[in-house]
Amino acid sequence: MSTLDLQEQEQVDALRGWWKENGKWVVAAVVIALLGYAGMQFWKSHQAQQAGEASKLYVEVEKQIMTNDPKRVNDAVAALVDKFGGSAYAPRAQLLAVQANVQAKDMTRAKTQLQWVIEHAHETGLQDTARLKLASILLDEKNYDEALKQLNATHPEAFTGLYADMKGDVLSAQGKTEEARAAYKQALDKIEAKSMYRNLVQLKLDGLGDAK
């Protein structure tokens, strides 16, 4: 029995030695973990509060849209972007404002807002939406090179149909029938069979004279 006691004693001593050496690190680690956890909780509740504030300002933007007054819309959007530019609401509000400005034919402002979304939105889907919208404005301004530059940006495969279709629009506006046809065909390849959007592309492709 005593040999066992001796062994135990050795182990305890070893442990004690280890603790002397490393004890402060363990304590520090525990404290850091606790602080980290507390910080995280604080951060989460702070985030939730910020998101709530941003959400309120976004609802305000939605309200101003109803007034059909671009100035009031832009002001409300600016208030949101100033305070919560990093939130998911900022690019959403900018996009709402774009539509109002396009309707009021203030293309310069609309383009600036779209550029903002392309540069600042965290969600790639919103970047693509902004890019496509920007390209459609550039197309109507006959700024074909810039439009194509937007449309040649890298994008998720799911958006290829939309990109290719508008490329077809630009190319056919430029009179490049062959290239436009190829773009529309690529769009048809990518768009789901049951989508209504397909009909639009098909119509444009047929219009280029495709019968064998």
Place this chain on the structure above:
Amino acid sequence: MFDFVHEKKRLVQFVLALIILPFAFWGVDSYQKSGGGESLASVNGEKISAQEFDNAMRQQQQRMRELAGPAFDQSIFEKAEVKHSILEGLVAQHLLFSEAHKTGLTVTDEQLAGVIGGIGAFQKEGKFDKQQYETMLSGQNMSPLMFESKVRQDLSSRQLTDAYTQNGYASNAAVDNLIRLNEQQRVVALLKFDTDALLKQIKVTAAAVDEYYKKNQSEFQTPERAKVEFVIFSTESLQSQVVVDEAEVKKYFDEHQAEFGTQEQRQASHILISVAAQASSADKQAAKAKAERVLQKVKQSPGNFAALAKEFSQDPGSATNGGDLGMFGRGMMVKSFDDAVFKLKAGEISDLVQSDFGFHIIRLTSVKAAKTQPFSEVKALIVQRLKAQKAGDKFAELAEKFSNTVYEQSDSLKPAAELLKVSVQQGIWLSKGQAAAGVWTDKVQQAVFSDDVLKNKRNTVAVEVAPNTLLSARVVEYQVASVRPLPEVSSTIQNKLQRQQALELMAKQGGELLSRLQQGEKVNVAWLPVQSIMRSQHAGVDTELAKFIFKANTAKLPAYVGVQTAQNGFVVARIDAVKDAATIDEGKRNRYQQQIRQVTGEELLQAYLADAKKHADISMKAFATDDKK
């Protein structure tokens, strides 16, 4: 206007309804408590339970029933692909919830309260009512907490998707192009070939017929068939057997007066001194004192009731009309008000009447007495009603006897027919596997082609083929599956081969002619009269051909296209002119632009969803084709 959009609208609505659950809160309670039980799919680790799926399915059925009306066919929900698309919809929903959360989209308590407070079903007299809210929810097996979290999720995923659906675009360039193409007219002349003349040139040998017969045996197969006799037992068949006597009719008439006329109606005016039901007693006292002063004035000059109502009444709806509330029947007003009105005589003025709205002074303007339709007018209706009722009772009584009789005396339908005093109907041929039609439902067909009925010559069990309609059948003649003999079908084969070869010849000759025309050669052929067609309107021109006409390259006119049509074989069309819509006015452009923006918006959402699905961890159970869950 825009046919290619409308074409698929139904389908798209169906799909969209699945994807964006549009404020359809009812019955979707399982999301919260999808704990145990079988799970059918999972999205980023979150499970979709069988119960949640069943709920979604039920909702979808309900929606389709409302959309399709009597044409609704429940059985399509047995199909594996329909179940799959419902599950896909749920997966998309869950994905949106989790993406909205991840993105940091939040719905504040105020926003939530605003939305829920605005739902009509929770309101009483135009205001949100907490008790009504809780009762409605518990009727759906939901707690407010569950419901609120559901609404929160719906709202935040709506914020997520709005960024796509609301931001569709349509450049003027694309819009003008689409208008031009959609409304373009093309002036064409057709050239059809004479099929009869071609048919005469073709000889089909007996050997060819024989070869075709041997190679295509399945075409001449006849399925297993059975000739049945049957008895139908329904409430309608009993109607002629039940008798209704005059006394019964009279008794019914006397007991159901309310159904045969109009209720008494009264017209009244009132002056309201309003005070809320939950106001303090001091406020109530003050209101009562004021009401009493007004009552005094009314009593002094009853003729001035209207003027006094205008001056004092706090019921904004009626005050301007001198307090007039119009005609109403018993029970349409608040109880205390109702009681008072129906105690008054015409012209009389009430004392103060208290209700939840405050204190009323009421004057009864006129009484329109209840009116009853005379017995002679409604007698036929009552007879019909009683007959249906009696037949229904008798049906219930006889249904079991009928079922027992066809089962116990299973070698003949006669006893059952005698029991019902109907005749056995003769001679219907049923083919195994034919589509259900009328009373010959899949269930009856299964029963007819079962061993017991076919081989042992028994009656089928009584099958319910429609509500309150039973049917039992027995087989009187049977034919096994067979292949029809050659002599019986040889002329059919001959005609078929002849036509086939004639069409091939036509396509060959037509193709040659087409290429000569396309090369600009002058060919003397009989063109049909020139006509003008549009993409969506092309009367007299086969759809397939019209498609080709509008795809044709028209840089050089006339242009020629040719296509094999189902009806007329090979047809050639000559395009003489292309006429674009004259000018595009602002209104038309706006209409098109709106539609196109909507379509691109939907497509943006679909693209976003497809991309999100790609990056999520999704697994789905496959449905077997005959999975009858």
